[in-house]
Amino acid sequence: MSYFIIIRGPAGVGKTTIASALAKLLHGFYISIDSILAQHGLDYVPGQPCVPEHKMLAANNIVIPVAKKKLSVGQIVIFDGNFYHKSQIEDLTIGLCYQSFVFTLKADLNTCLTRNKVRTALLHEQEIKNVFELVSQFDYGVVVDTNNKTIEKVAQAIMMYLSFDYKDTKW
Numbered sequence: 001m002s003y004f005i006i007i008r009g010p011a012g013v014g015k016t017t018i019a020s021a022l023a024k025l026l027h028g029f030y031i032s033i034d035s036i037l038a039q040h041g042l043d044y045v046p047g048q049p050c051v052p053e054h055k056m057l058a059a060n061n062i063v064i065p066v067a068k069k070k071l072s073v074g075q076i077v078i079f080d081g082n083f084y085h086k087s088q089i090e091d092l093t094i095g096l097c098y099q100s101f102v103f104t105l106k107a108d109l110n111t112c113l114t115r116n117k118v119r120t121a122l123l124h125e126q127e128i129k130n131v132f133e134l135v136s137q138f139d140y141g142v143v144v145d146t147n148n149k150t151i152e153k154v155a156q157a158i159m160m161y162l163s164f165d166y167k168d169t170k171w
Contacts, residue, residue: 002071002098005158006141009081010132011123012112014146014154019080021137021155026078029070031063033081049130056088063093071098076103099131102141105157111147 007019015031023030033056037043044056067077083089090094093100107115109132116128140141142161157171 002074002076004067004071004079004096004098004100006079006081006083006089006092006100006109007105008081008089008102008135008140009146010082010107010109010112011128012115012119013105014115014151015080015082015105017151018146018154018158019078021151022076025155025159026076028076028078030068031067031077031079031128033059033063033079033083036062040114050084050134053087054086056083056085060088060091060095064092067096071096075109082131082135083140084131086138086139086140102163103161104135104139104141104143105145105146105154106143115171118157119149129136 003020006013007022009015019030019032022028028113034043035053036059039054040059042058044052045051063079067079070077079092079143081088089102109129111129113125113133116123141147142158144154151156
């Protein structure tokens with residue numbers, strides 16, 4: 001059965017870590033929206049609070065054909081991104097025409113700021129705050145709290161929602 005998963009949330013919440021873990025567990029194909037934005041010059045512009053909606057939709061146009069190809073052969077696709085524009089989520093779900101699961105990862109702002117300090121690609125504190133505010137404007141799909149939870153616990157919560165038997169999962 002083909003389906004795709006969207007992991008959304010603020011910077012520092014654990015999206016990439018969780019999406020990568022899920023891709024490994026599910027033998028899925030991982031797509032980082034941030035990487036697509038950067039590779040195509042669509043990413044964040046200093047001085048602006050966020051990536052404009054039209055650039056996010058342009059990123060969707062780039063990833064939809066790749067995702068469709070993977071989904072058509074039965075591979076699960078896992079997207080990781082902030083998804084602070086509802087239209088980006090809706091455009092992706094309409095464009096792919098496969099079953100989808102959306103998970104909004106949440107943590108308090110201080111946790112996101114603390115986690116940012118150990119990231120490979122450190123973001124400025126104001127960027128973390130801007131994205132946190134934008135993503136927090138709405139919840140979409142299943143909300144998963146990542147505060148004080150290990151990668152394994154968050155992934156298990158998602159796997160349970162997907163109705164997988166996670167007890168025999170090898171981390």
